[in-house]
Amino acid sequence: MKEHLDKFIHYCLYLYHEPVAELAELLVRITPGNYEKKVVIGLSGGDANDTALKAALMFTRRPNIASFTYSYHGTTALGVAVSGSFSPELRNAIPLHGVYFLEYPDTYRCAEGIEDPDECGEYYLSKIEKFFRRNVAGESFAALIIEPVQGDGGVLIPPENFMRGIRKITKEYGMILIDDEVQTGMGRTGKLFAIEHYNIVPDLVVLGKALGGGMPVSAVVGRKDVLESAPPQTFFATSAAHATSVVGSIAAVKYVLENNLADRAQYLGSYALRRLNELKEKYEVVGDVRGVGLMLGVDIVKSKKTKEPDRITALKIIWRAWEKGLVMMTYGKYGNVLRIAPPLTISEEDLENGFEIIEDSIRDVIRGVVPDEVIKYMAAWE
Numbered sequence: 001m002k003e004h005l006d007k008f009i010h011y012c013l014y015l016y017h018e019p020v021a022e023l024a025e026l027l028v029r030i031t032p033g034n035y036e037k038k039v040v041i042g043l044s045g046g047d048a049n050d051t052a053l054k055a056a057l058m059f060t061r062r063p064n065i066a067s068f069t070y071s072y073h074g075t076t077a078l079g080v081a082v083s084g085s086f087s088p089e090l091r092n093a094i095p096l097h098g099v100y101f102l103e104y105p106d107t108y109r110c111a112e113g114i115e116d117p118d119e120c121g122e123y124y125l126s127k128i129e130k131f132f133r134r135n136v137a138g139e140s141f142a143a144l145i146i147e148p149v150q151g152d153g154g155v156l157i158p159p160e161n162f163m164r165g166i167r168k169i170t171k172e173y174g175m176i177l178i179d180d181e182v183q184t185g186m187g188r189t190g191k192l193f194a195i196e197h198y199n200i201v202p203d204l205v206v207l208g209k210a211l212g213g214g215m216p217v218s219a220v221v222g223r224k225d226v227l228e229s230a231p232p233q234t235f236f237a238t239s240a241a242h243a244t245s246v247v248g249s250i251a252a253v254k255y256v257l258e259n260n261l262a263d264r265a266q267y268l269g270s271y272a273l274r275r276l277n278e279l280k281e282k283y284e285v286v287g288d289v290r291g292v293g294l295m296l297g298v299d300i301v302k303s304k305k306t307k308e309p310d311r312i313t314a315l316k317i318i319w320r321a322w323e324k325g326l327v328m329m330t331y332g333k334y335g336n337v338l339r340i341a342p343p344l345t346i347s348e349e350d351l352e353n354g355f356e357i358i359e360d361s362i363r364d365v366i367r368g369v370v371p372d373e374v375i376k377y378m379a380a381w382e
């Protein structure tokens with residue numbers, strides 16, 4: 001990026017520049033699917049999801065969109081409308097019709113007390129099949145947008161049969177399958193793209209966050225015929241595909257590829273899960289630990305038996321961890337999941353230091369070291 005600054009910062013509007021062509025070629029090559037692709041570069045995960053949805057609506061000329069409960073897709077108007085993690089009051093303030101929320105499988109708290117992940121996947125799949133057959137016709141849906149691992153929902157990892165079933169249903173009804181990899185992409189889950197864990201190929205892949213390596217770069221990569229149906233002027237933004245930022249993105253993508261960071265995430269993630277499972281054995285408040293690669297969650301509960309979420313204890317744990325020098329967040333549909341997503345380049349030593357702080361913090365909170373008053377300082381985590 002430093003070298004590029006001496007050439008030009010950005011040129012927008014009527015001409016392409018070399019960096020954007022190079023990034024597009026790279027993304028076409030590394031994303032799943034051997035069909036003819038196109039790429040649209042944007043500025044944030046949210047605007048890329050907007051582009052993907054817009055293209056699917058224009059391509060199919062159908063009115064409806066399917067999304068999932070507790071999903072998060074961004075803060076554009078369409079992003080808010082399709083994000084199941086926003087309250088219905090907020091979503092309804094944007095009176096877009098035709099967005100339907102399907103239930104995303106939660107194998108830890110599966111409905112009907114189902115314990116087996118495959119059975120859980122099957123259960124939710126059959127509900128979705130019925131929905132498209134009996135409630136709202138599958139043929140009226142332009143797109144189904146899904147996170148291949150739900151992040152803000154609390155690291156929910158859908159069973160393989162569920163994801164394969166979703167691909168089958170979307171094909172059957174001619175819906176565009178939009179794979180939101182903004183959080184899971186670029187190696188985070190131990191594969192370059194999380195959808196690869198299920199051996200399915202989506203129609204559009206949406207990328208953001210790590211794609212830019214710290215710069216504001218997002219992308220939709222996928223079926224040429226779908227993306228061409230939204231003419232360029234409908235997804236143009238003056239600073240999108242910002243040349244200097246795109247140079248940063250190319251460097252980041254190459255770094256991920258050349259240093260096999262997906263494999264590294266897989267390797268460190270297996271160690272992390274083992275370590276987190278030790279915490280689960282030891283502490284009653286650790287109800288479940290979940291993870292794929294370096295996308296990890298610790299579900300804090302009042303009791304292992306009831307699995308009742310304990311958001312206050314989770315908040316106290318991250319408060320204590322912060323006092324000890326480790327920044328963590330909570331997320332999840334009940335706000336009780338410790339979010340662990342270290343950089344894929346983290347050293348083994350730093351990772352272990354992090355786990356030691358997490359364990360100390362859990363112990364301190366159980367001992368009552370952290371007072372209730374701290375909760376009021378954590379408004380941002382609500």
Ligand SMILES: Cc1ncc(COP(=O)(O)O)c(C=O)c1O
Binds near residue numbers: 044
């Ligand atoms: C799965 C997912 N999609 C979309 C977004 C929105 O991305 P951005 O904040 O860059 O608009 C996020 C951000 O957290 C996300 O996790």
